[in-house]
Amino acid sequence: MTTTTTATKQFMTTEQLLKHWQGHRNLTRRVIEAFPEKELFEFSIGGMRPFAKLAVELISIGGVALKGIVEKNTEAYNEEGFIPKTKEDILKKWDEETEVINHYFGQISEERFQETFNLFGQYEFPVYENVLYFVDNEIHHRGQGYVYLRALGIEPPFFWERF
């Protein structure tokens, strides 16, 4: 009996995950804001991408991926559709994606989060794992952004402040 109970214990609800993710997105938004315009698009370390490129990657995944999951569309991932010229372009698109994420996330059922889906025709995992990947990937790249800011002599926002 104990074993069965343990195997199906809930860790968190979908609402809690969405709030957690949007909290992270809010922090990433402030990291984008913290970069000077020029360095956002040009500064890098060790041959890695500038932070603007990383932000475009994040923008190209979250909402688009959720839409694909909801509509069961396995079309390939594409970063070419959004080519920002300014920090303002990025922040505006960032805020639009906040709404797209809220819209599609709410349409995924509890059962669906456990089903396998071939995201972008390439990442065949349970939906909850794909969603965790979006959040993890954002934290990972943002950590890189923290180093860029420190190397530029700019203090990044506190990691634990999310709203």
Place this chain on the structure above:
Amino acid sequence: MTTTTTATKQFMTTEQLLKHWQGHRNLTRRVIEAFPEKELFEFSIGGMRPFAKLAVELISIGGVALKGIVEKNTEAYNEEGFIPKTKEDILKKWDEETEVINHYFGQISEERFQETFNLFGQYEFPVYENVLYFVDNEIHHRGQGYVYLRALGIEPPFFWERF
């Protein structure tokens, strides 16, 4: 009816979270391994801590925090108890903590994950949020480690390879 159902949808089980976390820990272990001995303890960018210090922080949180949660002990967080001299010291302790995490994580009930706990006498949040923080904090610092490795001309392990 729909509203009530939506509000309590499960995102993932506790077993899935533990597997996810240990997958990340496995990747972090390989990042530690990827550093040359000297650079692990000395290399840094922008005045940030060397990766050995970050690894000690991670080691000082996960298992210790879970033990505190299970035993309802709010004793303060402390990084002074473990002072590694070599990469091998860190990796050995890392593996010991893997078992500590598995041991204590399994003792936290579904209800407990939703209860507020004053972790380390300082971080008063629902237990599931504290656990997410441990994972997020690890991804954040490891992202920093990736930049250190790239700056050293070393290719880091793939972000998506966890086991």
